[in-house]
Amino acid sequence: MTDSTNQRIVLASRPVGAPTPENFRLETVAKPEPKEGEVLLRTIYLSLDPYMRGRMSDAESYAEPLAINDVMIGGTVCQVEASNNPDFQVGEWVLSYTTGWQKYSLSNGVGLLKLGVNPTNPSWALGILGMPGFTAYMGLLDIGAPQAGETIVVASATGPVGSTVGQIGKIKGCRVVGIAGGEEKCRYAVEVLGMDACIDHKAEDFAEQLKEACPQGIDVYFENVGGKVFDAVMPLLNTKARMPVCGLIAQYNATSLPEGPNRLSQLTGLILTKRLKVQGFIIFDDYGHRYGEFAEDMNKWVAEGKIKYREQVEVGLENAPEQLIGLLEGKNFGKLVIEVAKPL
């Protein structure tokens, strides 16, 4: 079924601290018409990811911030609903980073990644086979460079990045200790994802439990949260430990620096005395040229059942703001995807 209107969600105002529903506005506008050379994309799945919080602020970051009234950005899996471009046929699936939070968009085809006419699990291009999976793969293997027998620690252990880091760590013969919020997620990390242990960061004795779970210390800490998790990790880092940094979700909503003392010198001192390597990365900017290598390994691991993948699919574009707010609080369980429309 098609529609004669387009719905989209724009940035209404910048959040101060955690985003609220008032920071978003749902708009109904005319459905766009593809001109010569263009395709009309129908959004089927919209990905929700922590980095979106950063783009809502105007603080300097690795990408330009959104302007007020801009359509919220995000990866989408779309179908071609109408085509005036000979390279694309109606019904074909594509991955788009230019659509964002809306039901319909136009494209001249540049930057669209073709997913075929009848893909298996098309939404996985937003997760295990896309940005989050690729982030886990390159950050862990290229920066973390784990050796068999070493200990890897990763937070958000049931999320799309953390769960992939943990499972690749097991494939590489490492001890993997996950960190997640709540008993259910921790059980899933161990029983389904095969991690050696998973610690609940909501536990009062979290730091102590983490220490007990890492009797040989930590060789790779895959940093995607920051905050108190990093505080607990710091004293456990081994000499020559590696720390890929792909996210700091615990810090995104902060409106000011935490109270003192100023521990900046404690971190640089640790980097010196433990000879740590700490390296930030943005997956497509730094590793875009190695996507093929990732896709080959990951498709094989998924086919062999070595990597398991969990999605949480929520229906309806209008629910995206509430779901993103919940994501930043750790409410989701698995890769969060909005089903914007049924396939053609």
Next chain:
Amino acid sequence: MTDSTNQRIVLASRPVGAPTPENFRLETVAKPEPKEGEVLLRTIYLSLDPYMRGRMSDAESYAEPLAINDVMIGGTVCQVEASNNPDFQVGEWVLSYTTGWQKYSLSNGVGLLKLGVNPTNPSWALGILGMPGFTAYMGLLDIGAPQAGETIVVASATGPVGSTVGQIGKIKGCRVVGIAGGEEKCRYAVEVLGMDACIDHKAEDFAEQLKEACPQGIDVYFENVGGKVFDAVMPLLNTKARMPVCGLIAQYNATSLPEGPNRLSQLTGLILTKRLKVQGFIIFDDYGHRYGEFAEDMNKWVAEGKIKYREQVEVGLENAPEQLIGLLEGKNFGKLVIEVAKPL
């Protein structure tokens, strides 16, 4: 002239904050006698270096701390005064890391580096051709990996590490901005060492001057000081900047963390958004296997006059404590070496 006694300086007590003369004790003991297989080493030059401060504390670090009453550690250049070891002849020069702050020591030869019978500038094995030069070379080239046209910033710009970093940076075609304490050192860094600019960290508008000297931002910050220099560097770091960390002299005497706010999350946030690589290293542990590569390049550069080297030689073992205390305050100018005895 030889002597029938040995003099040595031991750690009398652990410093709280900056070391004081009371933390050291000069002892006179019997001159040791070499047994079968041993050599008697006569210390000619003793190196003084910032890392020694760390070894005086019992805080966890990359090396075991000294025990109270241990002879202070340090690199020395010695001559063989007596030999019961067929591999060493009297009068031969060696580099020793087991002698420390004393006039005489015994060795079975293990770990001694032979410098020959009549070396040119034997004390240079403690500086440009030794640990500090090697630190500058590997930290800059392996971790910093500067490309021609990039901007390198290094503090302690007239010290043995900083001056070498700066001069290698110029050999590699980079813009080099040094930081040093006082006008005389800054002039030397530019006029003699060939740096493009050198900023006096004692200037009130130091951070502003540094910014003006780095119109293209900073691509490599060679970290050997920490403290307020790093504070001024942080906002100037470019995307994908590299930061080898070999020392934090500004922090060594700190007895507590600075007042808040807690800026740890500011540093991790910067590492993420700028995709920085921050890596600590200990030269012989991490790069010992690449010493040959360094020695070849450095001997060539020195012979060609491309690298200039400045020493400050102070006479008398008894002056070593006062000189080390001054070194930690930036009072030295060039590589600080104690002449413990005249050559045989």
